[in-house]
Amino acid sequence: LERVAILGTGLIGGSIGLRLAADPALRTVGWDASSDAAELARSRGAVDEIVGDARAAVAGADLVIAAVPGDALAATFATIAGAVATAAVVTDVASAKVGAVRDGEASFGGRFVGGHPMAGSERHGIAAATPDLFDDASWILTPTSVTSAGAYGRAAALATSVGGRPVAVAPDVHDQLVARLSHLPQLLASVLVDVAASAGDRDALLRLAGGGFRDTTRIAASDPDLWVSILKTNREAVLDSLSSLEQRLSGVRSAIERGDWADVRAGLARARAARVDLFAKADVGGEPMVLAMSIPDRPGVLAEVTTAAGELGANIEDLSIFHSPEGGRGRLELVVTGARAAAALASRLADLGYVVASGPKT
Amino acid sequence: LERVAILGTGLIGGSIGLRLAADPALRTVGWDASSDAAELARSRGAVDEIVGDARAAVAGADLVIAAVPGDALAATFATIAGAVATAAVVTDVASAKVGAVRDGEASFGGRFVGGHPMAGSERHGIAAATPDLFDDASWILTPTSVTSAGAYGRAAALATSVGGRPVAVAPDVHDQLVARLSHLPQLLASVLVDVAASAGDRDALLRLAGGGFRDTTRIAASDPDLWVSILKTNREAVLDSLSSLEQRLSGVRSAIERGDWADVRAGLARARAARVDLFAKADVGGEPMVLAMSIPDRPGVLAEVTTAAGELGANIEDLSIFHSPEGGRGRLELVVTGARAAAALASRLADLGYVVASGPKT
Numbered sequence: 001l002e003r004v005a006i007l008g009t010g011l012i013g014g015s016i017g018l019r020l021a022a023d024p025a026l027r028t029v030g031w032d033a034s035s036d037a038a039e040l041a042r043s044r045g046a047v048d049e050i051v052g053d054a055r056a057a058v059a060g061a062d063l064v065i066a067a068v069p070g071d072a073l074a075a076t077f078a079t080i081a082g083a084v085a086t087a088a089v090v091t092d093v094a095s096a097k098v099g100a101v102r103d104g105e106a107s108f109g110g111r112f113v114g115g116h117p118m119a120g121s122e123r124h125g126i127a128a129a130t131p132d133l134f135d136d137a138s139w140i141l142t143p144t145s146v147t148s149a150g151a152y153g154r155a156a157a158l159a160t161s162v163g164g165r166p167v168a169v170a171p172d173v174h175d176q177l178v179a180r181l182s183h184l185p186q187l188l189a190s191v192l193v194d195v196a197a198s199a200g201d202r203d204a205l206l207r208l209a210g211g212g213f214r215d216t217t218r219i220a221a222s223d224p225d226l227w228v229s230i231l232k233t234n235r236e237a238v239l240d241s242l243s244s245l246e247q248r249l250s251g252v253r254s255a256i257e258r259g260d261w262a263d264v265r266a267g268l269a270r271a272r273a274a275r276v277d278l279f280a281k282a283d284v285g286g287e288p289m290v291l292a293m294s295i296p297d298r299p300g301v302l303a304e305v306t307t308a309a310g311e312l313g314a315n316i317e318d319l320s321i322f323h324s325p326e327g328g329r330g331r332l333e334l335v336v337t338g339a340r341a342a343a344a345l346a347s348r349l350a351d352l353g354y355v356v357a358s359g360p361k362t
Numbered sequence: 363l364e365r366v367a368i369l370g371t372g373l374i375g376g377s378i379g380l381r382l383a384a385d386p387a388l389r390t391v392g393w394d395a396s397s398d399a400a401e402l403a404r405s406r407g408a409v410d411e412i413v414g415d416a417r418a419a420v421a422g423a424d425l426v427i428a429a430v431p432g433d434a435l436a437a438t439f440a441t442i443a444g445a446v447a448t449a450a451v452v453t454d455v456a457s458a459k460v461g462a463v464r465d466g467e468a469s470f471g472g473r474f475v476g477g478h479p480m481a482g483s484e485r486h487g488i489a490a491a492t493p494d495l496f497d498d499a500s501w502i503l504t505p506t507s508v509t510s511a512g513a514y515g516r517a518a519a520l521a522t523s524v525g526g527r528p529v530a531v532a533p534d535v536h537d538q539l540v541a542r543l544s545h546l547p548q549l550l551a552s553v554l555v556d557v558a559a560s561a562g563d564r565d566a567l568l569r570l571a572g573g574g575f576r577d578t579t580r581i582a583a584s585d586p587d588l589w590v591s592i593l594k595t596n597r598e599a600v601l602d603s604l605s606s607l608e609q610r611l612s613g614v615r616s617a618i619e620r621g622d623w624a625d626v627r628a629g630l631a632r633a634r635a636a637r638v639d640l641f642a643k644a645d646v647g648g649e650p651m652v653l654a655m656s657i658p659d660r661p662g663v664l665a666e667v668t669t670a671a672g673e674l675g676a677n678i679e680d681l682s683i684f685h686s687p688e689g690g691r692g693r694l695e696l697v698v699t700g701a702r703a704a705a706a707l708a709s710r711l712a713d714l715g716y717v718v719a720s721g722p723k724t
Contacts, residue, residue: 118572138569167569173562177570180558185578188550190633191610195603196542197636200535203675205640207500207529208539210480212581216547219574220637224630228623235618241557242615246608248553253604256597261590268586271552274559275582278567313565 001027005061007054007076008032009041012093012117013067014129017046019162022131031057033068041126055083063089063154066104069226070094070233074103081107089154091115095178096234097142097171105146110299113155114142114171116178117164124223132163139164142171143307145300149321149332152302156319165315168306179237184245186227187238189220286338288317288361291346293354295321295332305332308348314341335361363389367423369416369438370394371403374455374479375429376491379408381524384493393419395430403488417445425451425516428466431588432456432595436465443469451516453477457540458596459504459533467508472661475517476504476533478540479526486585494525501526504533505669507662511683511694514664518681527677530668541599546607548589549600551582648700650679650723653708655716657683657694667694670710676703697723 002025006013009032020026030047031054032038038050051057058064058080068076073094084090090108094100097114104112119137139159143152156166169177196205196213231238255263295301302321309316318335336342339360346356364387368375371394382388392409393416394400400412413419420426420442430438435456446452452470456462459476466474481499501521505514518528531539558567558575593600617625657663664683671678680697698704701722708718 118570120572140570169566169569173566174570177558177562177566180554180561181567181571181575184557185554185575187611187614188554189578189637190630191607191614192542192547192550193633193637193640194610194629195546195606196539197633197640198606199542199603200539201673202640204531204535204539204673205543207531207672207675208480208502208536209543209640210482212551213543213547214641215577215580216551217637218577220633222630222634224627224634227630228627231618231626232623235621239615239618241561242611242618244557244560245553246611246615248556249549249604249608249611252549252553253601253608256593256601256604259597261594264593265586265590267556268552268589271555271559271582272584272586275551275555275579278555278559278564278571279576310569311563311566313563313569 001025002063003061004028005057005064006030006047006067007057007065007080008067008069009038009046009050009126010067011120011124011126011128011133013065014041014044014046014126015131015133016065016067016158016162017041018044018129018131019134021045021048023161029057029061033072037126041129044126044129046126046129054080058084058088060085061088063158064091065158066090066092069229070096070100071229073100077103077107084108087111089113089151091155091158093117094233095182095230096237097140097174098237099233101142101144101171105144110146110148111151113147113151115155115159116140116142116174117159119164124226134159135163137164138167140174140310141166141168141306142174143168143303144171145303147303149302149319152306153319153321156316160317167315168303168310170303170307173307173311175234175237176240179234179241180244183231183234183238184241186219186222187231187242188245189217193217193220286340288335288337289339289342289358290361291334291336291342291349291356291358293332293349293356295330295354301332304352305334305349305354308352309334309336309345312341312344312348314338314345363387364425365423366390367419367426368392368409369419369426369428369442370430371400371408371412371488372429373482373486373488373490373495375427376403376406376408376488377493377495378427378429378520378524379403380406380491380493381496383407385523391419391423395434399488403491406488406491408488408491416441420446420450422447423450425520426453427520428452428454431591432458432462433591435462435595439465439469446470449473451475451513453517453520455479456595457544457592458599459502459536461595463504463506463533467506472508472510473513475509475513477517477521478502478504478536479521481526486588496521497525499526500529502536502672503528503530503668504536505530505665506533507665509665511664511681514668515681515683518678522679529677530665530672532665532669535669535673537596537599538602541596541603542606545593545596545600546603548581548584549593549604550607551579555579555582648702651698651701651704651720652723653696653698653704653711653718653720655694655711655718657692657716663694666714667696667711667716670714671696671698671707674703674706674710676700676707
């Protein structure tokens with residue numbers, strides 16, 4: 001039996017546990033800062049057993065999933081560091097990755113792999129957990145130059161086993177992107193509600209608020225504590241994205257003030273094209289293709305290859321490393337979805353100096 | 363037969379026409395700057411006949427509905443002014459009302475009533491028109507101190523006859539509210555897409571863009587020409603709302619920079635409460651109640667009473683004015699939905715000096 005420790009049995013940890021419960025080869029141990037939440041997780045079947053402290057939960061575990069709030073990660077890692085087995089893999093699920101990876105690698109070195117499942121709910125806690133939360137969602141992994149291939153493979157297998165699609169992205173790129181795609185929209189929705197609510201009473205607002213306002217402000221109803229924790233851990237990237245937004249807004253205001261309607265129109269047209277393109281039906285299907293290459297036995301290769309795939313949008317279904325018995329070099333095999341994505345990735349890897357053989361998976 | 367002229371047979375004008383087509387007591391005449399659009403409106407049954415110039419369309423009409431783009435209203439009013447019958451009522455459907463009312467009253471005096479149906483679509487043009495577009499939507503009317511009671515009544519009856527709920531709001535209040543509820547969210551959605559699109563390539567963005575980003579940016583796919591026309595006609599209020607937003611955003615940025623998380627949390631919590639409250643199930647149902655009052659025969663009374671109802675969210679289902687044969691005073695009867703709304707309105711009207719009798723409609 002493989003032993004999996006789930007630290008934090010809320011929406012994400014609980015949903016992972018509910019899905020893993022179907023696998024008879026695993027035994028899950030849960031811990032939560034709230035013993036009520038832990039007990040509820042056990043009674044719902046999200047974990048096989050619960051223990052009262054985090055060190056006891058990770059003792060003897062092969063895989064540790066830290067699903068505590070992002071601003072509690074550093075303290076959790078410090079607590080469990082001495083108790084995690086030297087062969088165990090540790091991963092997390094926090095919404096910001098630069099700090100999480102820094103803290104995780106400080107405690108666990110190459111056995112830590114940062115993770116961020118792109119799934120959630122306006123609801124939170126174990127009561128909202130569901131085994132299908134991650135179905136077809138991207139599960140971001142953030143390997144670095146120190147990440148071991150075995151740890152990456154185990155984290156990717158976890159993502160796949162709960163229904164997600166693992167995608168590798170560098171930690172700093174991840175944080176800049178989620179700041180713009182998630183954290184900034186959250187702040188803006190709140191500020192928009194505030195600006196509107198200050199301008200009239202509820203009934204007048206309600207008469208005039210159309211579907212557009214309803215859509216753009218829906219996320220303003222999310223949990224403030226959760227969001228403060230997220231903003232705290234991604235502070236730098238959020239501030240960057242805010243500055244970028246403020247600069248563009250001031251450009252729009254100045255164009256409206258000048259009456260430069262051609263400029264205003266160009267901005268709206270550019271954004272329209274980008275929005276339509278972004279959510280145009282993505283080409284994610286296709287045949288599984290194998291890419292095989294010889295790799296030097298040095299740190300950083302795995303992160304280089306997997307983040308190249310992540311940036312191209314190539315979906316890595318499977319990844320294996322075979323070490324040469326003579327040492328010095330090894331062989332990496334990737335399974336990627338679709339011939340087009342495989343060709344794009346092979347070309348990018350060739351630019352990086354790898355010699356890649358590819359063909360349909362048989 | 364009452365004769366109705368529809369100037370501009372696009373999404374709004376065409377949808378009005380399609381709904382009015384069911385009324386055998388009306389004959390509709392359409393005109394559009396695009397003769398193809400006019401011909402298509404006729405062939406779809408949105409108007410009984412089309413004519414090639416706007417003056418011919420309004421000649422002999424009892425009701426003129428100007429459904430041209432907001433930035434074309436002033437020119438349209440100037441064109442038709444001499445051709446509209448002296449007893450005819452003129453209304454419009456533009457998204458900004460201060461300028462529309464100024465221009466409309468300059469040409470037609472108290473026979474002009476500004477209107478803004480709160481219904482639309484990301485699609486536009488006669489091809490997107492549908493007879494149920496206005497069902498259950500608020501149809502804002504913006505009477506002023508010069509609006510005649512007869513003109514207001516005819517415009518409100520038009521709104522009701524196509525399925526809408528007429529609500530009176532002062533033109534400047536309307537423009538400030540729609541700037542915050544519609545025009546500012548539109549600009550922000552575009553700027554957000556722009557900030558995100560500049561931060562990564564399409565595939566990386568798509569992997570990380572969740573439902574929140576999809577919701578907050580949906581309206582960025584709207585028609586840029588339509589939006590430039592709207593922003594142009596509501597320029598002052600849009601600039602006001604932009605300033606207000608920029609000020610609040612800079613406050614949020616400064617709190618994040620200082621690490622004042624209690625302040626950030628308070629802002630998020632306030633917005634959450636306002637958002638939840640705003641879209642909480644509104645109490646719009648109830649029995650029809652009659653409010654009756656004696657009114658002085660002076661301009662402005664009607665705007666005072668109807669905008670008081672609009673501000674309270676009281677839904678005026680019907681409105682009649684009976685002039686006293688001796689002159690000097692008249693009697694106003696309103697039918698309002700729901701005992702609570704009727705009581706609130708009666709109390710507000712009492713504060714304004716009216717003596718109001720109320721009771722269930724029999």
